[in-house]
Structure formats: structure tokens, C-alpha cells
Amino acid sequence: MRRYSGFALVREAMRGHKGWGQQWSSPEPKKEYDVIIVGAGGHGLATAYYLAKEHGITNIAVLEKGWLGGGNTGRNTTIIRSNYLYDESAGLYDHAVKLWENLSQDLNYNVMYSPRGVMMLAHNVHDVQVFKRHIHANRLNGVDNEWLTPEAAKEYCPPLNISQSARYPVMGAALQRRGGTARHDAVAWGYARAASDRGVHVIQNCEVTGVRRGGNGQVTGVETSRGFIGAKKVGVVAAGHTSVIMEMADVRMPLESFPLQALVSEPVKPCFPCVVMSNTVHAYISQSDKGELVIGAGTDQYTSYSQTGGLHIIQHTLDAICEMFPMFTRMKMLRSWGGIVDVTPDRSPIIAKTPVSGLYVNCGWGTGGFKATPGSGHVFAHTIANDNPHRINTAYTIERFNSGRLIDEAAAAAVAH
Amino acid sequence: MSSAGEHRIAGVGRLTPANPVRFTFDGKAYSGLQGDTIASALIASGVHLVGRSFKYHRPRGILSDGPEEPNALVGVRRDAARATPNVRATVQEIYDGLNAVSQNRWPSLSFDVGAVNDIASPLFSAGFYYKTFMWPKVAWEHVYEPFIRNAAGLGQAPTEPDPDHYAAQYAHCDVLVIGGGVAGLSAALAAAESGARVILCDERAAFGGALRFEAEARLDGKPGYDWAQDAAATLAAMDNVRILSRTTAFGYYAQNFVGLAERVTEHLAAPAADAPRERLWQVRAGRVIIAAGAIERHMVFANNDRPGIMLASAARTFLNHHGVAVGRKVGVYTANDSAYAAAIDLKKAGIDIPAIVDVRDNPQGSAIDEARAFGIRVLTGHAVTGTGGKLRVASMIVEPNKGGAAEIIPVDALIMSAGWTPSVHMFSQSRGKVAWDAATERFLPGTYAQDCVSIGACNGTDRLEESVSEAIAAGESAAKATRKRAKKSKVKIAVEGGGDWTGSMLGAGPNGANGKVIKAFVDFQNDVTAKDIRLAVQEGMHSIEHVKRFTTNGMATDQGKLSNLHGLAIAAEALGREIPKVGLTTFRAPYTPTTFGAIVGHARGELFDPARHTPMHESEVAAGAVFEDVGPWKRAWYYPRAGEDMHAAVNRECRTVREVAGMFDATTLGKIEVVGPDAAEFLNLIYTNPFLKLGVGRLRYGIMCREDGFIYDDGVVGRMAEDRFHVTTTTGGAPRVLQHMEDYLQTEFPHMKVWLTSTTEQWAVIAVQGPKAREIIEPFVEGIDLSNEAFPHMSVREGTFCGVPTRLFRMSFTGETGFEINVPADYGRQVWEKVYERGKSMGMCLYGTETMHVLRAEKGYIIVGQDTDGTVTPYDAGLGWAVGKNKTDFVGIRGLKRPDLVADGRRQLVGLKVKDGKTVLEEGAQIVADPNQPVPMKMIGWVSSSYWSENCGRPIALALVEGGFERMGRTLYVPMPDRAIEVEVTGTVFFDEEGGRING
């Protein structure tokens, strides 16, 4: 692999960039692999990368029905934070943040991890209680998260409207300074390039249409739009379409799939320094390096596989954005889109073995899995390689929905009484 | 000539010299004419340099005359608070006093320091930032990223709240016609005359579309543009038609739901104060007729971006509509016949056309012959391989395609056409699938997904005559399809003239001998060159989506209206694949950038999620209440008296309720009337408690779980009759509990005869609690025996209160003797006032939600959502008694039996006593057994409720603690940043443990 660096860039600039090779190869599928990963999103690619890097398994194919990174990885608003409530979550997401911190160097690809701070606004007494609960738990878990008064919040994010006459005045905020954003495409591409460099086959335009099992029930490979491909182990990392694939192996998943939308404004000069989230009014906002305001909306009310959501959802979100930041009403929406998110009953992911031997699944990241990409890939690789979960993902089983041992982050941020 | 610009040609164009308009650009005064855009007015004054590009800060001019414009973006400022960035100069009409400024340059437009990027441009190849800025690690955050951020971005975001307002309207119609060119107008006429209700919109100020520049066409014997104005006037006069100019259809959603954004006052010097700036139309149409036209493409060649280089059709519009010549010596570079028509029009107006350079070897057609007949030099089989000039194009370099000497031809403007791209955006947004037409090298509407039809240029119908007949047929059949009694319209339109143009070029033109560093722009705004696209392919970006993202081609504010097809063609060539095999990127809403304000509409300030007030709200305001937001409600939080802070007010209220009485507004609690022969059976399944045997006139506190066995909501339920229950829910739970019940009723228990009606808004609820509660309400009550024997705790009676029908509940959320008076909402305030008047004279106070919280915590009553968080079972909350022991079924019964829900070590609700007797714990604080362990600590619980209890004279707290019931009397710790607070685990009842007061 040609290493990337400022020097390499200067050299190439002088000779018309003729020397840059392909970032990843586009091989024809082999007959069989040790491991097949279904879904070349960030999580799938990261899994392949860590399998190759840390477990010495390189005979791997990542199968992607469209183009790599074209699922939720390439559609999300890229908020990264780890100030989750439960120990299991703090462990998982903070593991990811630690990997984010060195990811550009590790992959030799600038993923533009930008810890500009993620601020979550409290608008009522209940929010305050919930955020304080998070802050206390985070502190005792060694995860940074601090309480800001409305004035301190405004100082951190000057465009914020902290007027007491706002419909839902800001009563304070929880700030995680290590939180921030990264460049989503770069994450998919960086992992694809680094995995490909270690011999992993990333095979695009290859849709998995069936899961084949041997006499003992053990997985033997997958049917695809490009024919049967054998595998000893199969890891499914297909976000909103996970249920569809698991169904092929007769595993019913506790998942519902919803469209989730986002939008960007036209690019403007820097005007928004951090990430602001408000659960009460349902809006998330940051500004990209390119200058666009990146705004996340809520999910549609109904399950669907259609990647276009309704206008009213966008409306609801922009209402909230303009209420919090009244100077933005003259800004213009440039592009809007949707992705299909896979939601579990407790809003925490599943990273686990399955009832089918040789079949593994990593899903249920719902509206918030981008931030976990490196951590998720890392522990899922461990799980596949050892046929046993990593310490960090032991709790993230499918069985927890039978046993009731939930990791209920949604409930922790429950609605007002 | 005139003050309206030295490039204005007398007698040409449709604007009236008698209507001058003055405006400024970068502080300099200009004048134009009514009907000019900023672009046409600046060109009239000889100004072509209007902006700088995104990455290289190259000087840029005006490329187009419409919404597809990538270059000419300016800031427009009415005043400090009304500053709008990234306004397209080709769309914004001028008005007296308009103040426009250029963007993305420093210190000035003609001298921009950022232009060093252009010199260093070899470094800034596509995706360069992914390859560098990684060392040293900290530098990304502190050096590189801020640098990139400052260099990027276009205009300045506004900094002050927007004082303008925006309107919103919903509309239904039989036929929505998008686009008011000749096709759209004809279709609208046909549909309207057939009797359909029609909405016609066009994004421009005036109808007519291509007829603005197409000077030759005649319709019904009139010049095309005049016909269009008459057609629009005819439509406007019809009752069944609404026509909207300056209105962009920006989004096509499911089931023929289309969003239109109307710019209402942006073109006015002095908008009326009550006029909205923009209006959002949300239209549901029986059928949509898409008549969106086509967009001309630029030619891709070296240095094709200098100011003064523009689309041929734009030059033609400026001339034929605005009466403005884009230069005095105008070169032409084309692959399509339409540029010839522009050249001929300019020539006729006295402009020098030094040469038409046609990349085609042997173009045929009347336009070519005509140009030659006008004496214009036509160079076929040639290409423009470069241009000269700095802030304005000064020359074009022309080379024969077969090789040979280059010729440098001086020009002061260069117009170009690579052919026309049908606007399939709306069709694609409707989820239709486009199909590639190889003969004409374009994507056309293929498979339809919704009830819509494309006509005219956006459907690939090139000839004017065919467009008109196609449009009339589409209009008539749309009327027939959507109206029962549609009649056949008599619309007939006679057509003469109109171009019959062919020719197209996709991708980069021949570069001649010029093999050095070439910047042949594909996407102007984002500075994407043909080379960038080839580099992307070289680096393994084989999907067009990857090419787009890697190069940012088509991601600028014009969303690739000019660049997408060129980019696709270059990528396809580099990949050695056919264009349709490579495929298009997705078309996404909005069609053009859409103002947030327009989408938000009225939903600002008071109308943003309107606050809900109870009928007693005004009385509470008068009594000095401070309010808190609970869900959508404003609830009285506490009632401070002069000199009291919250703490003092709450202490007083708490004391008064227990010593005398207090009155509380409980209206916000959700209320559902559950009626029907199976009502009791139904509630028996919904709640964990048994309900079958609840007697008429009795109340029961009920707990509701989800399937998973965790507490979902709680509330008191009264049986009003055998088949009628009055259910109450938490304030926040009102809508979702109703939904939850409906859900079960319709999916799991459809056999049950039960009807659910939300009555939250029908009842005002006044709680009177305290030892004197009965005495206070007694004189107002008729028809109910209030004695303890006749009306014990947890009963309900109907009668009258202050002469108003009431459902009087004997219940308590304070542990005191209490009543909740339900009266019809309209009477709430009068009853409240009456009771208050009497109560006050007896020492009663008003109390708010904070006191309610403290009093209930003193009694250990939970608040769902505060002391439970969706992981708490009734058993965990110490409410096992509320789970019917003999019930064989209820929602959650299976969930409750899951292994983890019956395992040891669950978090259970307990009380906490702070050892120092004075520290009020922080709600949300965590609990540990060993405060000295290292981080990460093992947390065994958390504080869910915590208050100073004036009645107990000490702080009290409720907490969920692992195995809490087993830890009674044990010491635990609440670690705070500065110290660990010592607490003792206790029961949850802190006041009146025997519970006698409630039956007083």
C-alpha cells in the first residue's frame, strides 16, 4: 500500500498524481473464505480490518449489495460521544472513542475525527434529572461529561438561544468535550483501504440472497447475486436490512426498521463551533468542515424500508432548530436524505453469536451506531475469531430479550412524566 | 446608452427603460431596469466578475440565467438582521435599494488572498485531505481543521434572529403542473378548460420558460413570450385555477404530495409588514404533470471558468429578454445547434461574433446555414482548448480536432452549449426510474412510480409543436382521470417556428496540444475538474456515488444541475464502461435550496409546539405561580409570595397542606373514558391489578406494564357504572397510554366491545388536600354525602359542585384526606376561584408541582418516569401488591416471569436517610457500597427523588438500589466530585407511617 502523507502528496502533486494506486482492490469473489462479512458499512469493514490486523485472519470477503459505505455509514450525521448511562454502554462506546482518537494514524487515512464537544440541552426538570444521572454515572465510569449552566452553554456555543422566553428554555446542558464528529466516507474508505491492504476482499455489487447451512445446521456459505460463496463463518452487519438476512437463516431478530432523515444547509463560513443535541425538541446540529449545517431529524413513526421519509419530519426538526437558533431561518436546506435504521427494544445493539453455529450478528445500532464503528468492529472481530464475545460485548446478546437483561439506554432517557 | 447600463441595447428586450432601479454591489452603485435580475443588471453595466470559487478562489462570473447557477452567488442584505447568504444573482430580481455583496473573498473580490490556493492547486487534488494532515496528531484539531474550515464555506450565516415571517398553506387539486413554459401552460389550459382544479407553478418571476429567449417561436400568431403572458392571464382569471409564479416545486413525496416554496416579497423594495417572506405550499394532487424543461450544459475545456464565459441560452435570455449584450466580441463554442441561434441573435443586435467553434465535424441543420449566411465564421471540427484573461475572459484558443496550428481569437465573452439535459429531478424524486436514450445521449423518464406524467423538454420532446400537442393531451387526460365530469377542452394552439436543435457532448472536450496542468471544470462551484474525476477512478472509486463523494462533484449548491452528466461521462470513459452501466446518483429533495423559514412557516415562537394551558391557568398566573414545562403543558411549579425563593415557597406550601389544606391543579393528568360491556375485562388485561370486582363508585390505583413487564404508566381508575370507567394517566403518558390501549384493542383483543375516548380536555381537575379539605368543599357539594362512612377513601361519586355536574374523587397523592373535583373544563376556573376564596379564608394555600412531588415522596408514592425508568417492575418498585395474584393474563405477565426479572440483585426502590441530616442529595447521583474503590466504580444504584422535607425536618430521598429490600439499615455512599455522602437505606415512607391521616 502506498502510504499517505504530506510528503507523498507533494511528490505526487509534482507528477500529476499519476502514482496513486487504487485505494482498495475490486477482486472477483473466490469460491470460499474463512469469514464472510455481509455488509460493507463502517462496522462490517472495521470488523474485517480488525480480524486481519489483530486475529491474523485474512482470508475474508466483505460482501456489499451496493457500494461500500453507501448505507447508514454514508448517510449519518456523524455525532460521536460516549456519555451513555449504563456500564455496558460506557464500556463499549468509550472503547470506540479511544480508538477514534488514533484512527487516522492507525489506518493512515485522515478520518477527520474532530473532538469539538457534544452538548446535550436540558429543557425541563426531567431532562436535568436525567442528564445529572448520566454525568454522575459517567464520572464514576471514567467518562468525561460535565454539567453547564445556560450561560456556560451559551459561551461554549454562542449561537444558542438561552432566552427564558423560548418555548422550552434551556435549563442547562451536559457537555462531553471529547465528543465530536468524523468524516463518514473517510471512515468507510479508510477501513476498506486498510483491510484490502491486508488481503481482505471487498466485493461490491454483490447482494446476499440466502444463507446456506450444512447437515448439522452449521453455516457453509451464502447465496449471492454473483453466485454461491462458501464460508466457515458468516458475520451479518447489515444495519436496517439485518432482519431480512437473518430471516434467511431462520433467525428472527428483535428489530424494527425505520427511516431516519437528515439534511444539510448550504455551506457558510464557520458559525457553529460544536455539536448540539436536544432530545426534548428533537434536533441535532453541527457544522461540517465544508461549512454545511448538518441537521438530524427523528425517525418516521412507522416501520418502512423506504429511504425517503416524510416532509413533516423535516419540518418538525427545522422548527426546533430555528427555535433554538433563530438566526438560521434564512439559511437554506441544500439536501435531505434518509437511511433505514435497525432498532432494538432497548435501543442498544446486538453484537453476538446466534443460535446458528458459525453465524454472527452485529446490528441494532439504530440511530446512533456511527460513533461506535471502531469499537464495534473491534469486539465483533474478537467474537468471530474466538467464537466467544470480548469482555466488552458480553452483555450484548440476542438472548437478553428473552431473559430480560436489557441495557435500556432509551428508558434511561425516558419521556417526561 | 442609459443609466441602466452601457451594454443595454436600445429597442431590444422586453424591459421598460422608464422603470429604472438602483442597487449596489460591493458598495458600488448600479442601476438596472424593473425585471432585471442582479445578474442581468450587472452584465448590463459590464460587470462579469461576481464571485470566487470554493476551493481555489478563482474569479468567477455569471454562467447561467437561472436557478442552476453555480458561480454567481452573492449575499443580499436588507438590514443587519435580514442578511441572506448564497443568493443566486441569476434568480434574485433587483429592487430599489438592494444591497448585494460578493462572498468567499478577502480582502476584495478582485484581489483575493485565498487565490494562492489556485497556485498550489496541484496539492489540492480530489480527496487530498484524506491523505494528509495526520501528523502531528493534535494538529488536526488545532491547526489544520480550523484552517480548512475558514477557507471553506461560501457566504456568512446571519447572526441575528430573523425578523421576517413565513406562511404555510395546504392545498388539494386535481392536477398540479410543475413548470410554466409552453408545455406547462398548454397542459394547464387543457386541464383547466376540461374542468379540472389546477395548480400551476413556475420558479421564475414570469411564465414562459424557454420562450424568454426563444425569439422566433409564434403561438396563436403571437410572439411566444406574449402568448405565454396571455395564457397565464387566462389561467389566472379562471376560478378553478391557481397560478403561482416565483414558486419552486422542491420536493416530491409519497402519494403525490409535493412541496412548493413561493418567494412572496424577495423582489420587493418595501414589502408590506404583514406580508410573509416566503410561503410553503403543501399540495396533494390527483395527478402531477411535470413540465420542468431542460437545462443547457457547459462545455468542459481548459480554463472554461473565466468570468464572461457562459451558457449560450443565458446570453440569449440576457439579450432577448433584458436587452443586454454579454459582450461586444462574443466567441461561441458548441456541440449543439442552439448556440447558433444565440450567435445569430447577437449578430443581429450588432454584436461581433468572431467565430463559432463547433466540436462536431460535420454539423447539419438550418441554424448552421443561417449563421454562415450572416457571415459568421464557423469552425467545425474544432475545439476551444483554452482561454486567456484574468478577471474576465480575453481570448479563446482554438485548435482543429485533427491537429494543426492553434489560433488565439480575442473575445470579451464566450458562450457555449454542450446540449440540453432534461430536468428529470422531480420525476426521479417521485421514485420514477430514468432510462438512457443512447441516440440523444440523455436520461429520460422511464418507469413511473406515482400518478404523474412528464411533458415537453423534460420528457425529451424537442420540437415545439410536439411539446404543445403532448401537453394538451396530457392536460385533458389528467382532467379525465381526476374529475368525474371532465369535458373535452377546446384548447387548440397554432405553432410556428421554434428551434429544431440537435447535437450533444458529454464529458471533456478535446484538449488539443495543451497537455500541462489543465483545469477543465466540470463542477464550477466546488472546483471539480475533469482530472479530479479521472483521479477518483484511478484511485478505485468505481461507483458513481464514490466518484461524487470523493471529488464532491455535484454536491455544491446547484446540486450538479450542470455537472452531473459530464462527471458521469468522464467517469464512464475512465472506467471503460457505458454511461447507463455506471448509473446516475440519486436525485434528492430539495430541487433548489429551500429556506428553512419557508419549511418552518408559522411554527415559531408561541406557535412552535404551542403550550397547553389548563382552564385555571390565568388564575394561577394571577396568584403569582412560576410555571414548569411538563410535556406540552405549562404547570404551576410553585407560588412564591413576596420575598420567598423557591425553597421557602415550597416549604411553606408543604407545611400548609399538612396543617390546613392546599389546592392543586391536576387537570393535566391524562383522562380516558373506557366504555362498553367488556370494559372491565379489558382493563383487567391492561393493568396488572384486578379490575373485575371493582365496585361501582370505587377507585383503584392501577399499574400498567408493557409486554416486557416494566412499569409503563400508572393512575387511578374509577368505576362509574358497570360498563364505564374513568381512567387517569400520568401527564406525559396521556397520548401514549391511549395509543397503547387502542393498539391492544385493535390487534390483540379485537373481539372486545370497548370504546376509548380521550377526555383529558373535557375535565378540569382541582385537588383539595389536607385535614380541612372536607370542610372547605362541603358547602359547594350537592347530592353527595361527604362523610367518611358514606364516601370513604378511594371512592367516586357524581353530583354537583357549585351547581356544576361533577365527578368527585375521594383520593390522595399527599397522604392527607383529599378530594379531586372533576368538573367540565369550561367551569374549571369559576369553581377554582370559588374554592380558593373559601379555602383561603380558612388558611388553605395553593401549591404547585414541586410541593406535590415532595408530599408524595414523604409518603413514598412513585412518579413514573422519575422513580421508574422503563427498567423497573412493579415488584422492584415495592408495588407487588398491585399485581393480581390470581390473574392468569395481563399485558406483561410473561415478561415479568423472565429469568432476569425474577433474579436476585435487582434494583429495588428504597428510601435513603442522609446521615448528616442536612445534605439534600442530587437527583441522579449514583450509589456505591465502597466509596474508596478506583474508577470505574461498581455502581449499585441511583437517587431518583430527593428533597428537603420541611414536614420531617430533614432531607428525604428515594433510590433504586441493587437488592435494596435486603439492605435496610445498611450504610451506602453517594460519591460526589468532592466527597462521598454517607446514607442509610430505609423504607420509602417518611411521614405518617401508619397512614391514618388519609382516612380523616
Ligand SMILES: Cc1cc2nc3c(=O)[nH]c(=O)nc-3n(C[C@H](O)[C@H](O)[C@H](O)COP(=O)(O)OP(=O)(O)OC[C@H]3O[C@@H](n4cnc5c(N)ncnc54)[C@H](O)[C@@H]3O)c2cc1C
Ligand atoms: C440519518 C441518519 C443519521 C444518523 N446519525 C448518527 C449520528 O449522528 N451518530 C451516530 O453515531 N450514528 C448515527 N446514525 C446511525 C449510524 O449511521 C449507523 O448506526 C451506523 O452507520 C451503522 O453502520 P453499519 O456499518 O452497521 O451499517 P451500514 O453503513 O448501513 O452498512 C450496512 C451495509 O449492509 C449492506 N447490505 C444490506 N443488505 C445486504 C445484503 N443482502 N447483501 C449485502 N449487503 C447488504 C448495505 O448496503 C450497507 O452498505 C445515523 C443514521 C442515519 C440514517
